[in-house]
Amino acid sequence: MARWCYRHRLVVLLLWVGALFGVSFAGSAAGTDYANVFSLPNTDSKKAYDLMEKAFPESSGDTDTIVWKVDGKDGASVRDGSVQSRIEPALNEIAGMDGVGEVTSPYAAEGGAAQISENGRIAYAQVTFTEQANAVPKELVEDVVDTAQDAERDGLQVELGGQAITRVQEAAQGTSELVGVLAAAIVLFLAFGAFFAMLLPIVVAVVALGIGMMGTGLLSHVTNVPDVAPLLGSLIGLGVGIDYALFIVTRHRRGILRGMKPEEAAVKALNTSGRAVLFAGGTVVIALAGMLVMNLRFLDGVVIATSLTVVLGVLAAVTLLPALLGLLGMRVLSRRQRRRLAAAGPEPEHVSGLAGRWSAYVERRPRSIAAVAMLVMVGLSIPVLSIRLGTSDQGNHKESTTTRQAYDLLAEGFGPGFNGPLQVVVDGEATTGLVSRIESTEGVAAVAALPPANGISVIQVVPTTSPQDVETDRLIDRLREDVIPAADVEAHVGGVTAVSKDFASVTADRLPYFIAAIIALGFLLLMVAFRSLVVPLTAAVMNLVAAAASFGVLVAIFQWGWGTEILGLGKEGPIAAFLPVIMLSLLFGLSMDYQVFLVSRMHEEWVHTKDNARAVRVGLSETSRVINCAALIMMCVFSAFILSGELEAAMAGIGLAGAVALDAFILRTALVPAAMHLLGNANWWLPAGLEKRLPHLAVEPREEETELAMEGGASVVHGFIRTADGEPVPGAAVTLLSKGGRQLDRVTSLADGSYILSVPTPGAYLLAATAPSYGSRARHVVVEDGPLVYDVELAEGEVDAVN
Numbered sequence: 194m195a196r197w198c199y200r201h202r203l204v205v206l207l208l209w210v211g212a213l214f215g216v217s218f219a220g221s222a223a224g225t226d227y228a229n230v231f232s233l234p235n236t237d238s239k240k241a242y243d244l245m246e247k248a249f250p251e252s253s254g255d256t257d258t259i260v261w262k263v264d265g266k267d268g269a270s271v272r273d274g275s276v277q278s279r280i281e282p283a284l285n286e287i288a289g290m291d292g293v294g295e296v297t298s299p300y301a302a303e304g305g306a307a308q309i310s311e312n313g314r315i316a317y318a319q320v321t322f323t324e325q326a327n328a329v330p331k332e333l334v335e336d337v338v339d340t341a342q343d344a345e346r347d348g349l350q351v352e353l354g355g356q357a358i359t360r361v362q363e364a365a366q367g368t369s370e371l372v373g374v375l376a377a378a379i380v381l382f383l384a385f386g387a388f389f390a391m392l393l394p395i396v397v398a399v400v401a402l403g404i405g406m407m408g409t410g411l412l413s414h415v416t417n418v419p420d421v422a423p424l425l426g427s428l429i430g431l432g433v434g435i436d437y438a439l440f441i442v443t444r445h446r447r448g449i450l451r452g453m454k455p456e457e458a459a460v461k462a463l464n465t466s467g468r469a470v471l472f473a474g475g476t477v478v479i480a481l482a483g484m485l486v487m488n489l490r491f492l493d494g495v496v497i498a499t500s501l502t503v504v505l506g507v508l509a510a511v512t513l514l515p516a517l518l519g520l521l522g523m524r525v526l527s528r529r530q531r532r533r534l535a536a537a538g539p540e541p542e543h544v545s546g547l548a549g550r551w552s553a554y555v556e557r558r559p560r561s562i563a564a565v566a567m568l569v570m571v572g573l574s575i576p577v578l579s580i581r582l583g584t585s586d587q588g589n590h591k592e593s594t595t596t597r598q599a600y601d602l603l604a605e606g607f608g609p610g611f612n613g614p615l616q617v618v619v620d621g622e623a624t625t626g627l628v629s630r631i632e633s634t635e636g637v638a639a640v641a642a643l644p645p646a647n648g649i650s651v652i653q654v655v656p657t658t659s660p661q662d663v664e665t666d667r668l669i670d671r672l673r674e675d676v677i678p679a680a681d682v683e684a685h686v687g688g689v690t691a692v693s694k695d696f697a698s699v700t701a702d703r704l705p706y707f708i709a710a711i712i713a714l715g716f717l718l719l720m721v722a723f724r725s726l727v728v729p730l731t732a733a734v735m736n737l738v739a740a741a742a743s744f745g746v747l748v749a750i751f752q753w754g755w756g757t758e759i760l761g762l763g764k765e766g767p768i769a770a771f772l773p774v775i776m777l778s779l780l781f782g783l784s785m786d787y788q789v790f791l792v793s794r795m796h797e798e799w800v801h802t803k804d805n806a807r808a809v810r811v812g813l814s815e816t817s818r819v820i821n822c823a824a825l826i827m828m829c830v831f832s833a834f835i836l837s838g839e840l841e842a843a844m845a846g847i848g849l850a851g852a853v854a855l856d857a858f859i860l861r862t863a864l865v866p867a868a869m870h871l872l873g874n875a876n877w878w879l880p881a882g883l884e885k886r887l888p889h890l891a892v893e894p895r896e897e898e899t900e901l902a903m904e905g906g907a908s909v910v911h912g913f914i915r916t917a918d919g920e921p922v923p924g925a926a927v928t929l930l931s932k933g934g935r936q937l938d939r940v941t942s943l944a945d946g947s948y949i950l951s952v953p954t955p956g957a958y959l960l961a962a963t964a965p966s967y968g969s970r971a972r973h974v975v976v977e978d979g980p981l982v983y984d985v986e987l988a989e990g991e992v993d994a995v996n
Contacts, residue, residue: 477503548813566860610659637657913947
C-alpha cells in the first residue's frame with residue numbers, strides 16, 4: 194500500500210483534498226447540533242427529569258439572566274426611578290427582538306418583587322429565547338448583551354449570565370489549535386533542520402483533523418454529541434496526528450541517510466514505523482471505545498469525536514504521508530544533509546552524545562535514579578487523595594467575564610444557592626408535610642411549591658451553599674435518604690446540580706472497573722509483543738503512577754486553585770467528572786506507544802546479545818530523543834488549549850500535557866530503564882508453557898539486515914571501544930572480516946563506545962577497529978554458539994596489524 198500511494202501520489206492527494214472540501218462544505222451547510230446530556234438511567238435525577246417532561250411537555254427555549262446592581266450610595270435602590278428609567282427601555286427593546294420569546298421583569302406588577310434582593314441593591318430579569326442555546330443566533334445574543342450593557346452608568350452595573358451568553362464570550366475557534374501547531378512546528382524544525390520535513394507532520398495532522406471536526410459536526414445531527422467533544426477531539430487528534438507522522442518521517446529520513454532511494458525508504462518506513470503507528474492508533478481507539486462500557490450517555494459523543502480524529506490521523510499517516518514523501522523526494526532532507534550525502538556517501542546514524550551519556554549514567558546509578566524518579570511521582574500524586582469530581586459552571590469562569598460577574602451578583606443578592614436550585618418533583622400533589630419538612634432541613638435557604646401541572650408537583654429548593662459546595666451534595670443526600678422517605682411520598686430530587694452530582698457519583702463508582710479493564714488490556718498486548726511477564730507488569734505499574742501524578746497536578750491547579758487566576762483559567766472548583774475517563778484512555782494509548790517504541794528496541798538487542806544491561810542501555814540511547822521530541826510536541830499542542838476559553842478543555846490540556854511530560858521525561862527516560870537494570874534478566878522471563886500458547890504479534894518487523902544476520906545459526910560480537918584510561922571512543926569504525934578478508938559487517942561505535950556486529954555463522958573472524966587520532970587495532974576472534982563479548986582498547990597514534 195505504501196508503494197502504491199507513493200507512486201500514485203497525485204491520485205491520493207486529490208482523494209484527500211476532495212474529502213476535506215466535501216466534508217467541510219457539508220458541515221458548513223448543515224451546521225452543528227451539540228447537546229449536553231448528563232442524565233443517567235436508573236438515577237434519581239433522571240426520574241425527576243422524566244416527571245418534569247411529563248409536567249411540562251412543551252420544550253421552551255434557553256433562559257438567560259440580566260442582573261444589575263446599584264452601588265447603594267445615598268440609599269440608592271434598583272427601585273429608584275433613575276434606575277428603572279434606564280433598565281426598563283432596555284428590557285422592552287430586548288423583548289421585541291426577533292428570537293426572544295419572553296422577558297420577565299422585576300418591575301412587573303405581579304411577582305416582580307421576588308426578583309429584587311432584600312437590600313434593594315440587586316435585581317434580575319429573565320430572558321427566554323425561542324430556541325435552545327446552541328441554536329440561538331450569535332448575532333441575537335450579541336444584540337441582547339449590547340442593549341443590556343448600554344444601560345450602565347456610574348453607580349449602575351449590568352451583567353448577563355446563561356448558556357447563550359457564554360457562547361459570545363468564548364475565545365475564537367481555532368486559536369488554541371493554531372498556537373499548538375506553531376509550537377509544534379518550532380519543535381519539528383529544531384528536530385529535523387529541514388523546512389519541508391517540518392511541514393509534513395503538520396499538514397497530515399491538520400488535514401485529518403479538519404475532516405474529523407467537520408465529520409463530528411455532521412454526526413451531532415444524528416446522535417448526542419456534547420459541545421466539549423470537538424475541542425477534546427481536536428486536542429487529541431492534533432497531538433497524535435503530528436506524533437504518528439513524526440515517527441514515520443524520522444524513519445524515512447534515516448533510510449535515505451543510510452543510502453536508500455526515497456521510494457524504498459518510504460516503503461521501509463511505512464513497513465516498520467507505519468506498523469507501529471497502526472498498533473498505537475489501534476490501542477488508543479480501543480481505550481477510547483472502552484469509555485462506552487461506562488454507560489454514560491455524555492461520553493458517547495466524546496468517544497465519537499476523539500476516535501474519529503485518531504482513526505483519520507492514522508489513515509492520513511499511512512496513505513497521505515507516503516504520497517507527500519513522493520512529491521518531496523530528496524527534499525525531505527535539508528540542503529546541508531543532501532550535500533553531505535552526495536559528497537561523503539551514506540553514513541550510519543549514531544546516537545547523540547547526550548542520549549548516550551544519559552543512558553550510560555542510568556546504567557551506573559539505577560538505584561538512585563529510580564528512587565529520585567519515584568519520589569517525584571509520589572510527591573505529585575499526593576493531591577489526588579483529595580480529588581472531587583463534579584461539573585464546572587459559570588462560577589468557574591474568569592473573573593473578567595460577564596457570566597462570572599452575573600453569577601457573583603446573584604450569589605451576593607440572593608444567596609450562593611440561588612445559582613443552583615434543586616427541584617423536588619412529586620408524582621401527584623405535594624403535601625404540606627413534605628414542604629414543611631424540606632423548609633426545616635439543614636442547608637435549605639428557601640422553598641417554593643409550584644401549582645401542580647399534569648398531575649406533577651414541583652417544589653423549588655434553594656440551598657444555602659453554592660452548587661459546587663460539598664454541603665450542597667450532602668443536602669441532596671439528606672433530602673433523598675431522610676426527608677422524602679419520612680414524608681411517605683414518591684418524590685425525586687432533580688435539577689442541574691443533582692444531575693451533576695449523580696453523574697460524578699456514577700463515574701466514580703464505575704471508574705475502578707474501567708481502570709482495571711484498560712490495564713489488563715495493556716498487560717496482555719505487551720506480554721504478547723515482548724514475550725515477558727515482567728515488562729508488561731512494570732508498564733502497568735508505571736501507567737498507574739503516571740495517572741496518579743497527572744491527576745495530582747490537576748487537583749492542585751483546578752481544585753485547590755494554585756495558579757488558576759494567574760493562568761487565566763477562572764475560579765477553582767471540582768474536577769470535571771468525565772475527565773478521568775478521557776485522560777486515562779488517552780494516557781493508556783500514549784503510554785503504550787512510548788513503551789512499545791522504547792522496549793521494542795531493547796527487546797531486539799536482548800534477542801541478539803542476551804545481555805540485559807546492553808539491551809536497556811542501547812534501547813534507551815537510541816529511542817529517547819524521538820520519544821522526548823514526540824512528547825514535547827504533545828505538550829505544546831495540549832498546553833495551547835488553555836487558550837480555548839473552555840474550562841473543561843483547559844483541564845484536559847493541562848492534565849494531558851502534564852501526563853505526557855511525566856510519562857516521557859521521568860518514566861520512560863529514567864524510571865523504566867532504571868527498574869529494568871535492577872531487574873536484570875528477569876525482565877524477559879516467560880513460563881515455557883505460556884510461551885507456547887501465546888500468539889506471535891510483530892509490532893514492528895526487524896530490519897532486513899538483522900533478519901539476514903540471524904539466519905542459519907547466526908550470532909553477534911558486541912562490546913566497547915575504549916581508551917587505555919577506560920574512556921569511551923565514539924564514532925570508531927568497527928569492521929568484521931572473514932578469513933579471506935571479505936567485509937561481513939561494519940558499524941560505528943555509539944556515544945558510550947558500544948558496538949554490535951552481526952556474525953553469519955560460528956567460526957573464526959578478524960575484528961578491526963579504527964578511529965581518528967587513535968590509529969587502528971585488529972584481533973582474531975572465535976565465535977561459538979552464543980554471542981561474544983569483546984572489548985577493544987585504542988591508543989593514540991598506535992597502529993596494530995594482524996598477519
